[in-house]
Amino acid sequence: MLLALACTGSRKELEEACLREPSLLEGVTVEGDTALHAVASYGDSTNFLRSADFIFGMAKDLLFVRNNNRDTPLHCAARAGSPHMIYRLIGFAKCVGRGKELLEMENKLGETALHEAVRIRSNGIVTQLMEEDPELASVPRDGASPLYLAILFADKIIAETLRAKSAPGILSYHGPNGQNALHAAVLQGQVMTKMLLNWKKDLTKEADQKGSTPLHIAASLLAVQADPYQLYQPDIEGLFPIHIAATSGPYSTIMTMITKYRTFIHVAVEWERNDIVVPACHTPSVAPILNMRDNDGNTALHLAVQLGVFDSFCSLLMNKTVRLDLTNNNGETPLDLTWSKMPTGYSYLANTGNLMNVALTYCQARHGFHLRVDQLRVRYFKQEDEVNESNKLTNSTQTLVIGPVLIATVTFGASFTVPGGYNNSGAPVLTGGYIFNAFMMANTLAFLLSAAATINLMHAGTTMVDVRIRGLHYNISAYCAFCSVTSLGAAFALGQYLILAHVAHMTAIAVCALVFLMSWCGYMEPLRVIGLARALRVRRGNSKAFSIYTSIILWQTLAVYWPLVIIFGWAAISAKYGHKQMT
Numbered sequence: 001m002l003l004a005l006a007c008t009g010s011r012k013e014l015e016e017a018c019l020r021e022p023s024l025l026e027g028v029t030v031e032g033d034t035a036l037h038a039v040a041s042y043g044d045s046t047n048f049l050r051s052a053d054f055i056f057g058m059a060k061d062l063l064f065v066r067n068n069n070r071d072t073p074l075h076c077a078a079r080a081g082s083p084h085m086i087y088r089l090i091g092f093a094k095c096v097g098r099g100k101e102l103l104e105m106e107n108k109l110g111e112t113a114l115h116e117a118v119r120i121r122s123n124g125i126v127t128q129l130m131e132e133d134p135e136l137a138s139v140p141r142d143g144a145s146p147l148y149l150a151i152l153f154a155d156k157i158i159a160e161t162l163r164a165k166s167a168p169g170i171l172s173y174h175g176p177n178g179q180n181a182l183h184a185a186v187l188q189g190q191v192m193t194k195m196l197l198n199w200k201k202d203l204t205k206e207a208d209q210k211g212s213t214p215l216h217i218a219a220s221l222l223a224v225q226a227d228p229y230q231l232y233q234p235d236i237e238g239l240f241p242i243h244i245a246a247t248s249g250p251y252s253t254i255m256t257m258i259t260k261y262r263t264f265i266h267v268a269v270e271w272e273r274n275d276i277v278v279p280a281c282h283t284p285s286v287a288p289i290l291n292m293r294d295n296d297g298n299t300a301l302h303l304a305v306q307l308g309v310f311d312s313f314c315s316l317l318m319n320k321t322v323r324l325d326l327t328n329n330n331g332e333t334p335l336d337l338t339w340s341k342m343p344t345g346y347s348y349l350a351n352t353g354n355l356m357n358v359a360l361t362y363c364q365a366r367h368g369f370h371l372r373v374d375q376l377r378v379r380y381f382k383q384e385d386e387v388n389e390s391n392k393l394t395n396s397t398q399t400l401v402i403g404p405v406l407i408a409t410v411t412f413g414a415s416f417t418v419p420g421g422y423n424n425s426g427a428p429v430l431t432g433g434y435i436f437n438a439f440m441m442a443n444t445l446a447f448l449l450s451a452a453a454t455i456n457l458m459h460a461g462t463t464m465v466d467v468r469i470r471g472l473h474y475n476i477s478a479y480c481a482f483c484s485v486t487s488l489g490a491a492f493a494l495g496q497y498l499i500l501a502h503v504a505h506m507t508a509i510a511v512c513a514l515v516f517l518m519s520w521c522g523y524m525e526p527l528r529v530i531g532l533a534r535a536l537r538v539r540r541g542n543s544k545a546f547s548i549y550t551s552i553i554l555w556q557t558l559a560v561y562w563p564l565v566i567i568f569g570w571a572a573i574s575a576k577y578g579h580k581q582m583t
Helices: 002-008 011-020 022-026 035-042 046-058 060-064 073-080 083-095 099-103 113-119 123-132 146-152 156-165 181-185 190-199 201-205 214-218 221-226 228-232 241-248 251-260 264-270 274-281 284-289 300-307 310-317 334-341 352-362 373-380 386-400 402-414 434-460 467-500 505-524 526-540 542-577
Strands: none
Touching: 035 046, 035 060, 035 073, 035 083, 046 060, 046 083, 060 083, 060 099, 073 083, 073 113, 083 099, 083 123, 099 123, 113 123, 113 146, 123 156, 146 156, 146 181, 156 190, 181 190, 181 201, 190 201, 264 274, 264 300, 264 310, 274 310, 300 310, 300 334, 310 352, 310 526, 334 352, 352 526, 386 402, 386 434, 386 467, 402 434, 402 467, 434 467, 434 542, 467 505, 467 542, 526 542
């Protein structure tokens, strides 16, 4: 009887019945609905709202009771499209401090009241619920999200409302069975698909439980443009999107897949997926496609040079079947394209473009036959803006000057706090020994070179000086700074040796070896050039590669480690001819 009164909105009769027999509020229907479920489901008028007030006042727990489908009264109100009842029920929950809990309660299908509002396509109720809880569109964590339903129903307005009202980064794109909203959008046409791709392009990468991406479902040209890498992602049956397009897609979509992105190697290079390029280069069956060209005539090696993808460049160069003489539609070989990556102003010599150019040159790559070197210079070597070069020198000077100043400070102090200290007569205790003389010379060279670097940086950082002169001073200062680091490292190692040699000889030797090894690695950048060395070995053979790299390393070593010749040479001369004692 009570439930019948609740369904009809007979407020007075409902109140009288409950006052006579309060236990009536504990009754439920065969579907598990309570009196509050019934009131919420059947009306939004004043009588129903007052009935809800009375029931909540008598039994507050009924607000959170679920029926057999695990629906709360709020689910019922949303399904009925009753905004006033929804407002009243949320108000009840807030009174007991459980507003967010009620809004996010899920039914048997894992859906909240927001799902019901989306399902009846009531943008007003969707807005009402989202304003109460901006995180509501992220529930459930798995399964169909409210946005997925909105896209499935092709309701663009509700989808935009969900995104606009959601807290930043909270909106869920999840769908059932591992799908996302884009899986539903591609079946609804270009409008919904474009909208979702503008919101989140990464949706094209997500596969459902069967391994199907949105591109598999629709072979959509729009999705191809958003993320071409997904053209090469198979489902669990081994089918690629182009296979799906061949069975059900238009011819234009198939041709776009074929001509715009010729091979998966191109896409892997473009997306810097060297974990795909490396095994592909070592797979004999893939060799025939390594030299295939895309719609612009570029091979994968062309693309690696254009984009400056150094790891993929080295991997391709290490495969001898990759040809270095192929030209693109502009008549450019990979060697020609390296010129576009080489800055014409002041720059670091070990930048990616320079290394690629040197590697291809040593591997005997050729320029395009109809392109002269002077034409390449005109095309790629443009005169740098003097203001830009001046700013570049100023900024670089401010960074570099820190090192020489610190080295000068440290070495100046070390000149008066020598290892071993002083004896009673004020002379250094360890004076006269070979290692001590080497230490003093290393410390002196570090101070002088850092001072020279600092003075040249003062010229390089002065805007009144001509840019070309500033560039010259900057190059000198950079070289002096590198050499001062070499001398400082030698001074540190020799100082440690002086202290430890008599008590821990092996440790002293280990310190010296580690200092040399770390400084050598810092100058030579072995992690970057090891790939080029392997490529050169493949292209030119072991003996030629060894000869080339030996000469390169030898000259670089001499250029940076010449202070060691002076340091140990002076120590030897001093040890042989002795010192004149001060009197």
